Amino acid sequence: MITASHNPPDDNGVKLVDPMGEMLEQSWEAYATILANAESDQALVEAYGKLTTDLKVDTNVKPRVVFARDTRASGPRLVSALVAALEASGTEYTDCKLLTTPQLHYITRCLNTKGTAYEYGEPNEQGYYEKTAASFKAAMGHKKFNGPVTVDCANGVGGPKLRELIKYLPSSSEGGLEIKVVNDDVVEPERLNYQVRHIGSVAPSTIWLNIMQCGADFVKTNQRAPPSSHPTPLARCASLDGDADRLMYYFVDADNVFHLLDGDRIATLAALFIGDLARNAGLGERLKVGVVQTAYANGASTSYITQDLKLPVVCTPTGVKHLHHAATKFDVGVYFEANGHGTVVFSDVALKRINKYEPQSPAQSSSLDVLRALTALINQTVGDALSDLLLVELILAHKSWGPKEWDLTYTDLPNRLGRIEVADRNIFKTTDAERKLESPPGVQAQIDALVGKYKNGRSFVRASGTEDAVRVYAEAATKGEADDLAAKVADIVKRAGV
Numbered sequence: 001m002i003t004a005s006h007n008p009p010d011d012n013g014v015k016l017v018d019p020m021g022e023m024l025e026q027s028w029e030a031y032a033t034i035l036a037n038a039e040s041d042q043a044l045v046e047a048y049g050k051l052t053t054d055l056k057v058d059t060n061v062k063p064r065v066v067f068a069r070d071t072r073a074s075g076p077r078l079v080s081a082l083v084a085a086l087e088a089s090g091t092e093y094t095d096c097k098l099l100t101t102p103q104l105h106y107i108t109r110c111l112n113t114k115g116t117a118y119e120y121g122e123p124n125e126q127g128y129y130e131k132t133a134a135s136f137k138a139a140m141g142h143k144k145f146n147g148p149v150t151v152d153c154a155n156g157v158g159g160p161k162l163r164e165l166i167k168y169l170p171s172s173s174e175g176g177l178e179i180k181v182v183n184d185d186v187v188e189p190e191r192l193n194y195q196v197r198h199i200g201s202v203a204p205s206t207i208w209l210n211i212m213q214c215g216a217d218f219v220k221t222n223q224r225a226p227p228s229s230h231p232t233p234l235a236r237c238a239s240l241d242g243d244a245d246r247l248m249y250y251f252v253d254a255d256n257v258f259h260l261l262d263g264d265r266i267a268t269l270a271a272l273f274i275g276d277l278a279r280n281a282g283l284g285e286r287l288k289v290g291v292v293q294t295a296y297a298n299g300a301s302t303s304y305i306t307q308d309l310k311l312p313v314v315c316t317p318t319g320v321k322h323l324h325h326a327a328t329k330f331d332v333g334v335y336f337e338a339n340g341h342g343t344v345v346f347s348d349v350a351l352k353r354i355n356k357y358e359p360q361s362p363a364q365s366s367s368l369d370v371l372r373a374l375t376a377l378i379n380q381t382v383g384d385a386l387s388d389l390l391l392v393e394l395i396l397a398h399k400s401w402g403p404k405e406w407d408l409t410y411t412d413l414p415n416r417l418g419r420i421e422v423a424d425r426n427i428f429k430t431t432d433a434e435r436k437l438e439s440p441p442g443v444q445a446q447i448d449a450l451v452g453k454y455k456n457g458r459s460f461v462r463a464s465g466t467e468d469a470v471r472v473y474a475e476a477a478t479k480g481e482a483d484d485l486a487a488k489v490a491d492i493v494k495r496a497g498v
């Protein structure tokens with residue numbers, strides 16, 4: 001998938017999808033790095049040849065690649081480079097043109113499960129819409145949606161694809177959901193995530209000012225609605241990111257105060273609803289539901305899951321591949337990063353139980369119908385903002401909840417996420433799912449001593465995997481304390497990082 005997700009429009013990159021439509025298996029990342037770092041054409045051919053031999057790749061098997069791109073202006077040029085490489089290596093390929101990242105994951109799984117007992121769907125874009133819409137209709141039953149949802153598409157590929165999906169869903173006049181699509185301009189790719197970049201030279205250093213004015217990343221990072229949107233009180237609003245694999249919800253209350261409903265909220269809502277459905281369907285004992293989070297999950301969400309929902313929580317290192325892997329260990333694994341990337345995965349055993357179970361009463365039967373529909377609605381290959389959006393809307397409709405009732409399930413601890421540039425971020429090495437630093441020596445002890453002074457204090461430090469920076473996260477009982485803790489931990493990092 002050729003995309004740079006929530007990054008500025010000038011950036012681009014690739015996401016590699018494995019044959020089951022999931023994230024690329026981690027051991028392959030190192031091979032991809034070797035190929036990407038080959039310094040000349042000759043070095044590339046040699047590295048390619050060496051990997052083929054070392055990994056004992058059977059060159060008699062005809063390789064097949066499916067690819068797509070997002071709306072970035074550099075996409076077509078990268079596609080031509082990719083096609084040249086595929087032709088040079090004798091690879092059969094399908095160009096799926098413009099797609100969201102999760103749609104390409106879906107198509108990949110469909111292709112590789114066709115004709116098996118695990119057939120996932122029709123391997124094309126239309127198949128995606130048909131499967132999603134049919135399961136949405138089935139799960140909806142006669143439930144009513146309380147007003148529209150407004151979706152900010154970050155001026156990315158999610159806009160046209162959401163408009164297409166809407167054509168397959170029941171219209172609001174038929175009792176369906178009204179979806180208002182905004183920020184869906186893909187004619188001007190430079191509006192993606194609507195970035196305004198001022199570069200001003202102020203001695204002694206250059207100042208870069210990036211203003212991302214829409215999209216899920218803007219909303220999460222700035223904890224406010226995109227400036228272009230003027231939400232009416234208690235109306236549901238959502239934002240996608242540039243390749244539509246992240247989703248954020250938010251609303252303003254009667255006093256116009258902004259409330260963010262992030263990935264932790266979507267995870268808790270999904271876990272609550274699916275747990276209830278399983279119990280009401282008579283499958284409670286036979287479906288082990290669990291939630292997977294990272295250290296960035298708000299501490300209040302973790303307490304809510306363990307203490308109120310009484311469900312197990314696993315914490316993994318940052319990066320969806322880790323969460324996804326851990327989620328597959330449960331019968332039903334709900335995983336989300338706080339930034340809105342996540343999904344629900346059902347194990348093969350769980351799917352069999354859900355599909356075979358004979359309901360013992362009309363009430364069990366109706367819960368079971370909804371649960372079955374959800375297994376088809378939810379994109380199980382990867383986090384998918386479009387199917388997650390429909391999932392949230394269904395749950396709220398079933399519970400007759402507005403965003404306020406959803407928000408009231410627990411109160412987020414005030415938190416702060418900072419980013420610090422140091423000489424060498426790689427000296428910051430972590431353990432315990434990135435919650436503790438083991439190097440540089442002594443730094444964790446300083447952080448621990450500081451955290452102990454704050455009520456409900458928690459803080460951790462790790463090197464970013466995607467940027468040349470160290471991230472500092474802090475939460476505490478009040479906003480002032482969270483900010484203060486983050487600033488002090490940042491000072492420790494700066495001193496250790498020089």
Ligand SMILES: CC(=O)N[C@H]1[C@@H](OP(=O)(O)O)O[C@H](CO)[C@@H](O)[C@@H]1O
Nearest residue numbers: 296318319320337339464465466467
């Ligand atoms: C704090 C944070 O949001 N980190 C993001 C970010 O990773 P870093 O390793 O923190 O740069 O990008 C990843 C890829 O999109 C995403 O999975 C992750 O959640």
Ligand SMILES: [Mg+2]
Nearest residue numbers: 005241243245
């Ligand atoms: Mg993305």
